[in-house]
Amino acid sequence: MTEKATQGRLEISDLSITYRKPRSDEVFTAVEGVSLTIEKGSFVTIVGSSGCGKSTLLLAMAGLIPKASGAIALDGQEVTKPGPDRAMVFQDASLLPWRTVHGNVRFALELQRWKRDDIDERAMRYVRMVGLGAFADYHPHQLSGGMRQRVNIARALCVDPDVLLMDEPFGALDAQTREVMCDELLRIWERDKKTAIFVTHAIDEAIFLGDRVVVMGRNPGHIRDVIEIDLPRPRTNAMLDSPAFVDYRRRLREYIAADLAALQMVEAIV
Ligand SMILES: Nc1ncnc2c1ncn2[C@@H]1O[C@H](COP(=O)(O)OP(=O)(O)O)[C@@H](O)[C@H]1O
Ligand SMILES: [Mg+2]
Structure with a gap:
């Protein structure tokens, strides 16, 4: 096999994914109406509270689960199954x-x-x-x-691969190791600029790594916002305290806080 020219533009349009509920015929909508274009060689991070469909979205891009409706195209080709053009890293x-x-x-x-x-x-x-x-x-x-x-x-x-799909790959690591791993991941990514999609719980990680941060919400899983991260590359730890970074962090925390408040309201009702 010879080295190929890097491709890796993903286009997700109006994607919905359903699961069958265990031991019943009921269908559960995990992701609904997701549209997102990811340019070749860009780094996209995805955040959102647990259960909002982040893993589901990634598995669909990997071609590991079927779509209920909508489309996912990689370089114009519909994704229907796993392939060597995509690699996945799990937690x-x-x-x-x-x-x-x-x-x-x-x-x-x-x-x-x-x-x-x-x-x-x-x-x-x-x-x-x-x-x-x-x-x-x-x-x-x-x-x-x-x-x-x-x-x-x-x-x-x-x-x-053209696309690297990472589902909370550093989620089980301690904070210090995570930081080192983020630095290294970026160093590797800067070399050959694979299209990278990285799911994380950690807001700072999402900002530090991403060209864009996709914020997902739940019930059913959808995209609430896509925030462009206008920080120069290579990213450095000094940027973590820059006014721009602090502002991104504040914006993302507001989403999480709103999520928590909504959850508490639901709990107060039931
Ligand atoms: N195999 C499955 N069968 C049924 N429901 C599932 C399955 N996988 C995930 N779900 C449900 O879909 C929703 C989204 O899950 P998931 O994509 O894992 O969220 P996240 O990764 O954001 O935590 C959750 O409500 C979860 O319970
Ligand atoms: Mg998950």
């Missing part, structure tokens, strides 16, 4: 415990029948890219949570 690094760091990254290439003679070298290149060169021969149980997530990211990137 829990589902690594193969019997394989080493290098072996786990290599596995992603084996699955895609990557050409044999450069497979080891390519896997190693991505292991180094995520800063694990010295740990290539370690097994998952010998790694910290942050290191395991680095392997996960290396595994997603090594197959050269």
Whole structure:
């Protein structure tokens, strides 16, 4: 397989997704009327309270769950199933415990029948890219949570996807490790600018990483706002205290506060 020119423009139009409620014929609408265009090479973050359909939206982009109505097109092609043009990173690094760091990254290439003679070298290149060169021969149980997530990211990137879909990938990590991982993710992303879609609970993370922050609301899941983050790149930690950053943070917190207030009202009624 040869390197391909980077594509990765996603166009979501009027998308709705339903689930069947467990043990019944009732249908539950998880996402309704979502329209969003994500330009090739841009970094979009998604925030919103738990249950508002963030994971559902990502799974649909991955082609892992069916659409009830609407469309998702990747470079003009309708998304109907998973494909090598999209890679997904979940919160829990589902690594193969019997394989080493290098072996786990290599596995992603084996699955895609990557050409044999450069497979080891390519896997190693991505292991180094995520800063694990010295740990290539370690097994998952010998790694910290942050290191395991680095392997996960290396595994997603090594197959050269056009779109990187990340569902709270740093959600299980401590605050300090998260910060380091965000810096590294951006450093890697700046190199080849894959289209990146990143779901997070953390407002600062969403602002720090994103070109745009998509704010979702619930009942049913929908897009409430899309906030353009007009901060220069590369992003630095010093920006976290800049007036612009503080203002984005305030705006996003207002949405979350409104969500909480609405939730408390519902609880007061029932
Ligand atoms: N497989 C499923 N079957 C039925 N309902 C589901 C399923 N997955 C998610 N849901 C429901 O859809 C809604 C959105 O879920 P999800 O996308 O996981 O939200 P988020 O990631 O924002 O927390 C929730 O109400 C959840 O209970
Ligand atoms: Mg989720």
